[in-house]
Amino acid sequence: MSVAPRLVTVAHGTRTASGNLVAAELTRLTADRLGLEAVTSYVELCEPLLADVLKSSAAPTVVVPLLLSTGFHLRQDLPAAVAGAGGPAFLGRSLGPHALLADAQVEQLVAAGARPGQPLVMVAAGSSDVLATRDLDRAAELLARAWGGPVRVATLSGLGQRVEDVVRPGDCVSTYLLAGGYFARKAATLARDAGARAVADVIGPHPRVVDLVVRRADALIGAGLLGV
Structure with missing residues (x-):
C-alpha cells in the first residue's frame, strides 16, 4: 500500500504574528480538503524553517510554496532545503501568477x-x-x-x-x-x-487561494512522483 504524502507549505515569514497565521490557516484548510497530514513552514523570520521541517521526517513530502511569484527563494533557497530533506520531497511552483x-x-x-x-x-x-x-x-x-x-x-x-x-x-x-x-x-x-x-487588504486565506494551494499539491501527487 502506498504511503500518503505529507503536505508542507512554505511561506516567506514575517515578524508580524498575524501575518504568519495566514500561512497556517491556508495550510489547515488545504489539509482538510486533501485529508493529509500538514505542516506550515517558513523561509525566514519565523519558525519552523522549511529546512528543519524537511530534515525531521523521512516521509514522502509535497512542498507547496505560498509565494506569489518566482524569485531567489523559489530558485535557490527552497531547492536547497528540499535537497537536504530526510526523505523524498518534491517542490511545487509558486502560487502566482494565476x-x-x-x-x-x-x-x-x-x-x-x-x-x-x-x-x-x-x-x-x-x-x-x-x-x-x-x-x-x-x-x-x-x-x-x-x-x-x-x-x-x-x-x-x-x-x-x-x-x-x-x-x-x-x-x-x-x-x-x-x-x-x-x-x-x-x-x-x-x-x-x-x-x-x-x-485593498492583503489577499489572505481567501477560498480561491485555498483552491489554488490544493491544485498545487494535487499536481505533485497526481504526477505520480510519490506513487500514491
Missing part, C-alpha cells in the same frame, strides 16, 4: 470600496529577479481582465517603479501580498499618502 489570485484580489478591492473598472495600481513586494518581474506583469494582466480595466504595477523593493511614482490621486490599490507585515503596512501608507481612494 487567475484565482486575481479573483481574490477583485473581492478584496470591492470590500475596500473600489468599483470594477476604476483606475487601479497593483502593489507588490518586488524582487531583483527578472523572472519575478515577468510574473508580476502577468499577474497584472490577469487582474486587469478580472477587473475590467487597465492595471499599473508598483513595487516596494527591487526592480520596478515605486508606489509614490505610480499611484495617482483617486486610484484604487490592490495589495499583491499574501499576508500582513512590514510590506503590507508600507504599501498602505504609501498608497494613502499618494491619494489612493481605496486600498
Whole structure:
C-alpha cells in the first residue's frame, strides 16, 4: 500500500504574528480538503524553517510554496532545503501568477470600496529577479481582465517603479501580498499618502487561494512522483 504524502507549505515569514497565521490557516484548510497530514513552514523570520521541517521526517513530502511569484527563494533557497530533506520531497511552483489570485484580489478591492473598472495600481513586494518581474506583469494582466480595466504595477523593493511614482490621486490599490507585515503596512501608507481612494487588504486565506494551494499539491501527487 502506498504511503500518503505529507503536505508542507512554505511561506516567506514575517515578524508580524498575524501575518504568519495566514500561512497556517491556508495550510489547515488545504489539509482538510486533501485529508493529509500538514505542516506550515517558513523561509525566514519565523519558525519552523522549511529546512528543519524537511530534515525531521523521512516521509514522502509535497512542498507547496505560498509565494506569489518566482524569485531567489523559489530558485535557490527552497531547492536547497528540499535537497537536504530526510526523505523524498518534491517542490511545487509558486502560487502566482494565476487567475484565482486575481479573483481574490477583485473581492478584496470591492470590500475596500473600489468599483470594477476604476483606475487601479497593483502593489507588490518586488524582487531583483527578472523572472519575478515577468510574473508580476502577468499577474497584472490577469487582474486587469478580472477587473475590467487597465492595471499599473508598483513595487516596494527591487526592480520596478515605486508606489509614490505610480499611484495617482483617486486610484484604487490592490495589495499583491499574501499576508500582513512590514510590506503590507508600507504599501498602505504609501498608497494613502499618494491619494489612493481605496486600498485593498492583503489577499489572505481567501477560498480561491485555498483552491489554488490544493491544485498545487494535487499536481505533485497526481504526477505520480510519490506513487500514491
